[in-house]
Amino acid sequence: MNAVDPVITRHDLFMTRNYPRYAITMVEGRGCVLTDTAGRKYLDLFSGFGAGILGHCHDDLVAAATKQINKLWHVGNLLHTEPQTRLAEEISAKGFKGRSFFCHSGSDANEAAFKLARLYGQGRRYKIIATLGSFHGRGFAAMMATGQDKVRTGFAPFLEGFEHVPYNDIKAVARAIDDQTAAIIVEPIQGEGGVNVPDADYLSELRRLCDEQEILLIVDEVWTGCGRTGRWFAYQESGIEPDIMTLGKAVGCGLALGVMCAHPRVADQFDSSVYGGVPHATTLGGNCIATAVAARMFEVIERDGLLKRAATLGESIMTRLREFGDKTGLIKQVRGRGLFIGVELASEGAWFDKAADVVNRCLESGLLIGSAQTHVLRLAPPMIVTDEQVDQGLTQLEQILQGGA
Ligand SMILES: Cc1ncc(COP(=O)(O)O)c(C=O)c1O
Numbered sequence: 001m002n003a004v005d006p007v008i009t010r011h012d013l014f015m016t017r018n019y020p021r022y023a024i025t026m027v028e029g030r031g032c033v034l035t036d037t038a039g040r041k042y043l044d045l046f047s048g049f050g051a052g053i054l055g056h057c058h059d060d061l062v063a064a065a066t067k068q069i070n071k072l073w074h075v076g077n078l079l080h081t082e083p084q085t086r087l088a089e090e091i092s093a094k095g096f097k098g099r100s101f102f103c104h105s106g107s108d109a110n111e112a113a114f115k116l117a118r119l120y121g122q123g124r125r126y127k128i129i130a131t132l133g134s135f136h137g138r139g140f141a142a143m144m145a146t147g148q149d150k151v152r153t154g155f156a157p158f159l160e161g162f163e164h165v166p167y168n169d170i171k172a173v174a175r176a177i178d179d180q181t182a183a184i185i186v187e188p189i190q191g192e193g194g195v196n197v198p199d200a201d202y203l204s205e206l207r208r209l210c211d212e213q214e215i216l217l218i219v220d221e222v223w224t225g226c227g228r229t230g231r232w233f234a235y236q237e238s239g240i241e242p243d244i245m246t247l248g249k250a251v252g253c254g255l256a257l258g259v260m261c262a263h264p265r266v267a268d269q270f271d272s273s274v275y276g277g278v279p280h281a282t283t284l285g286g287n288c289i290a291t292a293v294a295a296r297m298f299e300v301i302e303r304d305g306l307l308k309r310a311a312t313l314g315e316s317i318m319t320r321l322r323e324f325g326d327k328t329g330l331i332k333q334v335r336g337r338g339l340f341i342g343v344e345l346a347s348e349g350a351w352f353d354k355a356a357d358v359v360n361r362c363l364e365s366g367l368l369i370g371s372a373q374t375h376v377l378r379l380a381p382p383m384i385v386t387d388e389q390v391d392q393g394l395t396q397l398e399q400i401l402q403g404g405a
Pocket of ligand 1: 049104105106107108110135136137138187191192220221222223248249
């Protein structure tokens with residue numbers, strides 16, 4: 001690590017210091033390998049919080065970006081562009097025949113979803129039910145939906161109309177619904193909350209409840225979408241369709257892109273002719289380069305059979321870690337789906353206290369993984385990770401958990 005790296009010194013002078021960054025500056029990425037200023041290599045099994053779904057500088061994405069960069073960047077959303085339409089078509093075909101609104105981040109996408117839900121509720125129904133432990137972003141509404149108080153500290157006064165219920169508790173949702181409820185927002189698998197996988201019937205029960213009560217089901221697929229769990233979208237595991245789906249992270253493959261995709265019946269409320277003006281907008285939403293790359297990402301995942309690969313590779317990673325946990329007692333639980341994996345650590349008697357201790361040690365030895373909450377490690381490798389890289393990373397992680405380097 002290089003504490004006197006001028007990039008870091010200048011960062012401290014010229015950038016807000018809101019991120020508790022490591023003293024490492026990355027200069028290059030290729031596949032699942034990053035290189036820092038000192039030329040040191042890191043195996044990336046976290047994909048930059050899930051965004052690098054096809055790794056770094058994937059040839060097909062570089063080609064798609066380059067082609068688009070040389071052709072057209074931005075025209076404003078009063079004109080049509082082919083990459084936007086193509087991406088919307090991909091999302092509709094892979095998902096539930098919805099219509100897409102493009103923005104820049106997962107938080108943005110959720111803000112759009114809440115505005116659409118309020119329009120759909122026609123002033124009578126405006127409340128959003130969300131779950132404890134959830135994460136939906138940092139915008140003023142997304143922050144309110146997030147089921148973790150720490151994201152709101154210092155930001156009062158708050159936007160009204162958000163209520164939280166325990167995750168994976170259908171009865172609690174039923175109790176929370178009243179005649180002002182517009183929607184429930186839920187992650188198919190909670191990410192920042194600790195990779196919490198709900199019961200197999202949770203989403204289908206939520207769907208049933210939403211239908212009965214005529215409220216909207218919003219699935220936040222910002223972490224789970226675009227193939228990470230072995231399906232295009234994680235809700236598909238439950239055999240249901242949401243009314244609204246939000247995407248971020250992986251959909252842009254590392255470029256700034258968020259998507260709010262709604263069933264046409266609901267999306268109609270965002271129709272400028274229905275609303276009588278522009279109900280929601282953002283200047284750069286769906287810019288040509290990000291959407292061209294995103295559309296290509298869907299094609300590459302399909303062409304290379306990466307959904308199946310994510311499902312089977314994820315199973316084998318989880319099996320190996322469970323066996324390691326049984327042998328060593330260092331792991332309480334391994335959970336997840338596909339390449340979205342949480343490892344709850346057992347710290348009693350171990351050298352580490354928190355998951356962050358392990359993440360730090362991994363980084364020192366050239367392995368990038370993440371953590372969630374206090375005791376959960378997160379693995380979310382790019383879908384192009386090789387068997388050898390997985391073996392290398394897991395061997396390194398197992399050694400580190402046992403106190404080695
Ligand atoms: C499930 C979920 N939704 C929304 C967000 C917010 O996305 P962004 O950071 O792109 O605003 C996140 C970010 O981690 C997330 O995990």
